[in-house]
Amino acid sequence: MNIKDAGKRVGLPPKTIRYYEDIGLVTPDRANNGYRDFSDAHLHKLTFLARARSLGFSIDDCRDLLALWEDQDRASGDVRAIAKEHLAAIEAKIAGLQDMRATLADLVQSCAGDARPDCPIIENLQRG
Amino acid sequence: MNIKDAGKRVGLPPKTIRYYEDIGLVTPDRANNGYRDFSDAHLHKLTFLARARSLGFSIDDCRDLLALWEDQDRASGDVRAIAKEHLAAIEAKIAGLQDMRATLADLVQSCAGDARPDCPIIENLQRG
DNA sequence: ATAGACCTTCCAGTTACAGTAAGGTCAAAG
C-alpha cells in the first residue's frame, strides 16, 4: 500500500509517516519503483504510534512503548511506569494552565474592553 | 546596568534577553566597551515581557501587547481581544489535556503493573 | 503524447529559547 492510503488508514499525514521512517520508528518495504510499500504489520505499528501520540506520549516514549509492545515477555510494570510518568507530566501541565486561566479570566472580566485606554490587563502586566 | 543584573531584576536569563533583542522586542543602549546597558525603561519593558510570557502569551502576542502598552491612546478593547483569544486557546488546551488525563488515568488504573506481560495500556494503544 | 495525481529526496522554517565555543573586558589580588 502506498503512503497516502496508508496515511488515510491510520490517520497520519504522509509527511509524518516519512518522518517516522526517518527517525527509525517504521521501516516500510520498497516497491521496484522506489515507492514505500506498507504491509498490515506496518499499518498496525503506525496505528499504535498514532494512538500513543494522540495521548500525548513523546516520540521517545513511543519508541519505548513500541519496544515493549513488541516484546512478548515485557513486564506490564514497565509500560505502566511510562504511562504514570506521562500522566504526572500532563497533570502538571494542566495545573499550570489552570493558573494561567484563572488569572487571565479575572483580567478579561475586569477590563471594560471599550475605546478608552484604561486597561487592568495592561496594568497587571506592567506590574509584573 | 549589565545584562546579568538586569536579568536578575526582571527574572529572565541573559540568554532570553539577548534573544528578545535579536527579535526586536527591546533595544538596550551600549556602553563604550560594547556591553549592553539597561535603563529603567528597558527593565520595565522586560518585566512586562516576563509577566506576559508567564501568562502564556506568545512572543507575537507580546509584540502586540507591548505596542498597546506604549500607545497611550490604545483602546482597552484591543487588549482585551488579545487576552480573550489567548484565554480561549488555553481553555482548549486544558480540555484536550483533561481528555488525555482521563484516558491515561483509566489505563494506568486498569494495569496491574507487575512482571506479567498482560497490559491493558498496550492493548488500548494497539487498538487505536 | 500528455495531463494530473501520485511518488521520491532534500532543504528550509516553525517556537522560544539553551548550549557551547572563541574571544574581548574588567576588577581585584598577588
Next chain:
DNA sequence: CTTTGACCTTACTGTAACTGGAAGGTCTAT
C-alpha cells in the same frame, strides 16, 4: 604588572515534531 575569575560579546548548533516547498521521477487514463 600580571594573572585569575567573572563577566561580556557574537555566532553557530540543537531542541520537538513535524510542515511546506522545490525539483524531479512514475503511473494511469485519456
